Amino acid sequence: MAETPWITPAAAIAESFPDGLKELGPRVQVNLRGDVTDSTFVNAVKTATGLDLPDAPNKVAAGKECKALWLSPDEWLLVGEGEAASLVQSLEEALSGQYVAINDVSANRTIFEISGPYCHQVLMKSSEVDFHPRAFAPGNCVQTLIAKSQAIVEQVGREMFHIYVRNSFSRYAGAWLAEALVEYSETS
Template sequence: MADTAVSVPRRSPLAGAADRLAAVTRTSGGVVRLAELPFLAQVNLRLDAKGAAADAVGLALGLSLPLEPNTVVRAGELTVLWLGPDEWLVVGPPDTQRDVEHRIRAVAGDEHIAVTDVSAQRTTLLVSGARAPELLAHGCPLDLHPRAFGPGRCAQTTLARAQVVLVARDEPGAGFWVLVRSSFAGYLTDWLLDAAAEYVQES
């Protein structure tokens, strides 16, 4: 019997909004830049921060797990976000989640850990440009001034009432990652586009 399986191209939650996001970047003169970073690998990790597995996992990933609340550690293509005293989110390039999982499980030994691929749960919006903190402040309760939420910081918070994980990127001018559940991505994108309208009018 002939194989009739058809490969369906993968579609990101915000594929239909790409042109509108790019238009903000173009018409604001770059003071606000919006884009989706689709399909990033996201692996949730739970373990005892004081146990042997923490050091072993850190070595396997090429970094030390962040132990200070709401901080980020980055090494190479991997970024690890502190989510709680025994919980982290490992973020990597698209389609690397299986490799990340394998590297963690290979060194866990008999230690009690939980490793969960949550890549399909969220998408990521990149919000950057000189007015990015001001734009996000319209709907986020956090103080986003660099002194309070500077590069290398992260937080589980709300943006326009949607639950998000917000990350202040550590590269110069890199702005913020907004990790949002796929089911809320369209709503949040519409909110960001509406909030960015004032910057488009200024250009």
């Protein structure tokens, strides 16, 4: 690594990304907490979003407008396109009076996309989690560390992953992922 990533402007770091790595534009991200064993809650979420919230660990449920990533037994990250405010509002209305937490976290994390034949190797360099196809597949997500940055990793295709990291870690994580790919970029 030639230059210190924290002094390099963010745009310059992004420009140097090799094939197979990019930072996605903003997505709607809403953090939702509630009791999945309570059918009132589950039904209201379904009404508001069309989503059947996954109750199995590390699963992603896809809906029309957005998808829900399982984060913990009572926590999901809803991710979609469009307006965060309207998603928050429809959730607030549907869940009014219930014991829930709804937070617009669209700006909280940025999303990197890694793709191509080497994305599994990049993850093997970066995380202790088993991302082998036998253990992890499209429709799975997991909270882990990418190098030393907290992250959510979601598999979106056979050879494509989305990596959600906190914004403040984006230069570190972006530079790390780029570096992890270099070995393969040169040989491919």
